[in-house]
Amino acid sequence: MITPRPFAALLFLLTLYPAAAAQEATLRGTFVVNRQASDDVNRVIEAAVARMSFVTRPTMRGRLRKTNAAYARVVINYDQRTVSITTDQRRPMESPANGTPVKWTREDGEKFDLSTEWEGENLEQTLKGERETRTNTFSLSPDGRTLTLNVAVSSPKLPKPLTYKLVYNRAS
Numbered sequence: 001m002i003t004p005r006p007f008a009a010l011l012f013l014l015t016l017y018p019a020a021a022a023q024e025a026t027l028r029g030t031f032v033v034n035r036q037a038s039d040d041v042n043r044v045i046e047a048a049v050a051r052m053s054f055v056t057r058p059t060m061r062g063r064l065r066k067t068n069a070a071y072a073r074v075v076i077n078y079d080q081r082t083v084s085i086t087t088d089q090r091r092p093m094e095s096p097a098n099g100t101p102v103k104w105t106r107e108d109g110e111k112f113d114l115s116t117e118w119e120g121e122n123l124e125q126t127l128k129g130e131r132e133t134r135t136n137t138f139s140l141s142p143d144g145r146t147l148t149l150n151v152a153v154s155s156p157k158l159p160k161p162l163t164y165k166l167v168y169n170r171a172s
Helices: 004-024 041-049 057-067
Strands: 029-033 073-078 082-087 093-096 102-105 111-119 122-128 133-140 146-154 162-170
Touching: 041 057, 041 162, 073 146, 082 122, 093 102, 093 111
Parallel strands: none
Antiparallel strands: 029 073, 029 162, 073 082, 082 093, 102 111, 111 122, 122 133, 133 146, 146 162
């Protein structure tokens, strides 16, 4: 027969396990790229510019390659008010978690309105500039080990939006 105290302790321990699992399945953390599971960004760019004029194609190809790198590492941190996303060794992109846009300047000097908000369990980050809009949608696998970044870049100069997927594994 189980006495009340050990039984209560067992119930308490069993309630801790789901909480720990729920904590692990969070977008907060450091992730490293899984190149085999990710799209080949250069191939996607080539397909996007293939229908463009031979005059504009090289310029657009170079611009897209420069601004659509497959980041080796992504670090996501957030609280109830602010989201911070850092890619590789770049400075963090910080914005309110409620979708309010803030001014943000990329390393090359191009200015954007940066906004980040939750769309269900996904985190959606939008950069609106004069020449393009980029939307990064971050989603996490149910076990919390795999981060998927879906990217959509639209520009009046592109025949259709550039879209691709990058897959990341949680760093140990």
